[in-house]
Amino acid sequence: MEVGPAPVSSNVRGHRFVLGLYVILVAAAGTAGFLAGTFVRDLTAPRFLFVIPFPATPVGFAAYGALTIALVLGLPLVLVVYVSSELDDDAV
Template sequence: MSERDSPDVEEGQRRGDVPSDAGSERRPRAGYAGPRLVVGLYLILVLVTATAGFLIATFVEGLEPPRFLFLVPFPATPLGFAAYGGLTLAIVLGIPLALVVYVSGRIDDDA
């Protein structure tokens, strides 16, 4: 017998809704909240930075080649500056974000 045929299942539960008495075991709803929001903002910021690097290299003359992490030289082209900007911000924001995820997974929720 499927969930659809079961008389014990209410109409709201068939549609995937969470009953109001679910308490703390409530499933997250689809949308932009929590980790999904953070990852979305992270990707948007990286793309905006890469776009800014591309535009700077397109319209500003005489730029010196950037060095990613002070080690890897990138060409002084629009694509080089886009990669430099995107990668730099991805590292600068990504490492602390990964540490927050790691630490928050280790913290005891009962404390």
């Protein structure tokens, strides 16, 4: 009895895991921003991308934290998805 290679499975579970992890990290950054805005006093208003001002309120810091992490993690993630979709599996 010869054992062959494992059957090829879909990569959907991996994509869902990465997307779920991304959403969790963005939510954690938003929560941390909200908590910082709530409990830390005398904070100056943040500026998203050094241009767009946010209010120095818990909601402003939550939005700033979530948007910043979404951008910092999202751009490389989009690049990896694009490169991996364009990569020819036969060339490797």
